[in-house]
Amino acid sequence: MTTPTVASTPALLTVKNLSFRYKQQVALREVNFEIDSGEIFGLLGPNGAGKTTTISCVAGLLGQYGGELAFRGSSFRPFESSGDRQHLGVVPQDLALYEDLTARENLEFFGGLVGLRAGDLGQAIQSALILAGLVERADDRVKTYSGGMKRRLNLAIGQLHRPDLLLLDEPTAGVDPQSRNHLFEALERLRQEGRTIVYTTHYMEEAQRLCDRIAIMDRGRVIAVGTASQLADQAGIPGADLERVFLELTGRSLRDG
Template sequence: MPSIRLKLETEGGMDDNSELLSARGLRKTYGDRVAVHEVSLALRPGEVLGLLGPNGAGKSTTVGMICGLTVPDAGSVTMADGVSLASDEAGYKRRIGLVPQDIALYEDLPARMNVELFGALYGMAPDVLKRRTDEVLALVGLSDRAKDKPATFSGGMKRRLNIACALVHDPEVILLDEPTAGVDPQSRNAIFDNLEALKAAGKALIYTTHYMEEAERLADRITIIDHGRVVASGTQAQLFALLPAAQTLQVDLGGEPDDALLAGLPGVTRSGQRLEVRVADVARDAGALMAALAQRGLQVRGIATARVTLEDVFLQLTGRALRD
């Protein structure tokens, strides 16, 4: 795998724990609809920030404001050395790489020419552009398809080429808006490997996704937005702490119970003959639950434990009703 050159040093140096990018109070309205309201976030070198939310929550609008494609009604986005869209739009955008939700490629141009075209838009010198094109195509595993047109590529290959185009100018911050949408598991794992290599090289990434398992694997910190507002932000451990229970008990019963028999049992949800019960301490609470079920005449056929997941946190904070 090729090395990824870094440009994270500012004049006077940069602490690894310092903020590389800071967004403050971002707001965007469309007519009477508030798409994003006072969203703030920060990003550090070598960090993946997961940006989660239901459909229409404001994720893509937030990404658009950070990369400069969407003009905010209020708020600011600033790099660590003070460079911003307001102070130096061209300089700011050269430090940002965007992998959009919709594939953005020229289908009838060879893969190499796609990458070179994006690099040329940043005014890269020919020799630097050639070297960087070789590096990013190797990173995403497309060196052997460099002369082929994206029209002949699978969906996963197109996604990986889109990532190469976003990386050719060696940005410090990479914004990825659902980069695995519609790809097969093998391509998804290849993209994960690419992103983990970028993180290890010190790049800072913002990653939006609907897949909770992706966020659990990749993200160092997670920001959840709903109805355009930040509803929670922190590490996975900090988000798990927002729930009253850390684990669930899955109890299989001998028959489908009458819901009236489950009344008074806190934290219990039923699906057919299976109960799911959120508990804070399995060792302490399992015995009490078994006794309560026996008292109600319910036969237990099996019991298992499972930890709370990021999906549990997400649904708790945003609601379970489908929104399109």
């Protein structure tokens, strides 16, 4: 079931009937949702719900999906079109860093790939280092960083070119509370700048704290979309916290992907 947001202007991203299968295994079954400009949209679901596959399709990593994507009302084909990918920033679940390069060198390299040059690149790198809290360690090799520092750099690289839509795939996995808090603060700053963010997680408190709206996914489908209180209403337990709503909607059986 889906509840698309009604808006006078087209949504920033529209996902319509998105389906995908890995050989014999169906990963997504007609997924529908819309994301408006400036919001943090959460994709919440147990393991194997289809969150990462959804992000991969939107990011352009997977191409042979069914359904349609639209960006500001126009057809959006990031797998085929590098121009469409220019709108996106991606923070993958796995740390995607060159450990033998410094943070600055990583930022320079990935900044170059998204088309930043010379002065713009230098400015973007400095902003990214501030966002990640890595100014002091910018010229140290990444392999000397803690897990939290790497996570912060991972985020800083994804938003380096100020993309229209930032996709974060479980960015806090394996991070200590201090670094997680720093990441949240960084995301709050991005929200204040008006950035649009898709945030996948299976931590309820993260979704509740950060996301304006949340889509709960299970077994390859979106089973509910809305604010935390709207989701509680949809689950028939008004005022309940997100964890209870989530378990009510997805059930208590184990999910093994």
